Amino acid sequence: MACFAVTLGVIILSGFIKLSAANKDICDLYGAVGQSLTLVNGGLAKTDGLRWTHNNTIIFYKQQNKLSVGKPGDISVTGSLFLNNLKFSSAGIYEANVLHPNSTWTNTWTGRLCMMDKVSKPQLSYVCDFKSSAVNLNCHVAKPQGLSFSWTLDEKILSSETKQTLSISLAHLKGDRSFTCSVANKVSNEMSDPVRPTCKSPSPSPPISLCFTRKTVVAVLAGGSSLILLLLIIIIILCCCHRCNKKKMRLRDKGEIRMLSLNKQEPDSICPEYETMHPTEDSSTPPSPKPSPRTSYQIVAQPEVQTENRPPKLSTAAEDQQPSPVPKPRTKGPQTPNV
Numbered sequence: 001m002a003c004f005a006v007t008l009g010v011i012i013l014s015g016f017i018k019l020s021a022a023n024k025d026i027c028d029l030y031g032a033v034g035q036s037l038t039l040v041n042g043g044l045a046k047t048d049g050l051r052w053t054h055n056n057t058i059i060f061y062k063q064q065n066k067l068s069v070g071k072p073g074d075i076s077v078t079g080s081l082f083l084n085n086l087k088f089s090s091a092g093i094y095e096a097n098v099l100h101p102n103s104t105w106t107n108t109w110t111g112r113l114c115m116m117d118k119v120s121k122p123q124l125s126y127v128c129d130f131k132s133s134a135v136n137l138n139c140h141v142a143k144p145q146g147l148s149f150s151w152t153l154d155e156k157i158l159s160s161e162t163k164q165t166l167s168i169s170l171a172h173l174k175g176d177r178s179f180t181c182s183v184a185n186k187v188s189n190e191m192s193d194p195v196r197p198t199c200k201s202p203s204p205s206p207p208i209s210l211c212f213t214r215k216t217v218v219a220v221l222a223g224g225s226s227l228i229l230l231l232l233i234i235i236i237i238l239c240c241c242h243r244c245n246k247k248k249m250r251l252r253d254k255g256e257i258r259m260l261s262l263n264k265q266e267p268d269s270i271c272p273e274y275e276t277m278h279p280t281e282d283s284s285t286p287p288s289p290k291p292s293p294r295t296s297y298q299i300v301a302q303p304e305v306q307t308e309n310r311p312p313k314l315s316t317a318a319e320d321q322q323p324s325p326v327p328k329p330r331t332k333g334p335q336t337p338n339v
Contacts, residue, residue, distance in 0.1 A: 030113075033115065034118075040078075040080045047064075049061075049063035050096070062075075116186055119141065122139045128197070130199070139183065151182075153168075170199055173199060180194050
């Protein structure tokens with residue numbers, strides 16, 4: 001007769017104990033791929049039957065010395081189950097049930113197996129930090145999530161250090177000190193090779209010497225010579241422009257001086273013929289000496305003779321101009337009659 005009851009998340013059905021949904025994600029055991037594991041079961045008598053299930057699938061069944069499922073080597077004398085060469089498909093819920101001679105079943109073992117990867121061997125490295133006077137160690141490992149770390153100094157465990165990195169003062173590195181780091185998960189653990197940090201204070205840095213390849217030197221020299229040539233061309237062009245501008249300024253200054261000299265000479269450079277025709281009243285030049293009466297008479301006599309013969313024709317320009325003053329001849333005194 002089936003009996004149904006719910007107590008503390010465990011369902012009892014027809015004498016079998018099964019995990020409830022609340023316990024599905026809880027791992028009771030951990031296994032790694034390739035490992036072997038024994039699910040311990042005790043209290044099995046020779047007259048008892050035994051059944052092992054994996055996710056409700058029968059993997060071993062024996063009743064009254066008759067083996068129906070599985071192999072004799074799969075269990076021990078006490079009924080423990082041997083799991084060899086585990087795989088990821090081996091994860092799940094395992095149950096052991098014992099069948100007594102009175103045909104009653106007793107659940108003797110129930111648990112959940114979870115599968116994990118083995119950890120890889122870590123690699124230990126260090127860096128000397130002279131600014132902070134410390135050496136920094138790092139424990140490199142693939143997929144560090146979910147792993148636990150531990151450190152040893154001279155084969156003594158540093159219980160307070162559980163991180164992936166470790167910082168030690170340089171003062172503690174006097175002598176030959178050996179460090180190792182270990183990583184572990186639920187199914188495996190690995191230790192690194194020992195490392196002995198050597199941190200020597202750096203000596204004063206020598207003067208910096210620049211070493212360049214031949215191609216680099218040639219390229220720099222070519223670039224520098226090109227730059228110098230360009231600067232020379234620019235300087236020559238600027239000098240030529242400056243000289244041309246200076247020459248133009250000199251020519252312009254000479255032209256202005258010449259114009260000024262011409263302007264100054266214009267009042268004094270009047271044609272002498274114009275002066276004789278139009279004498280100026282304010283002329284500062286001294287008056288020319290008066291001609292003798294005889295000369296004056298000779299000068300005036302000729303036009304008078306011409307007037308007697310024919311009248312002179314004057315041009316339109318001569319008519320417009322006023323005749324220049326002609327000095328009058330000096331009259332002679334009365335002559336005494338000849339007696």
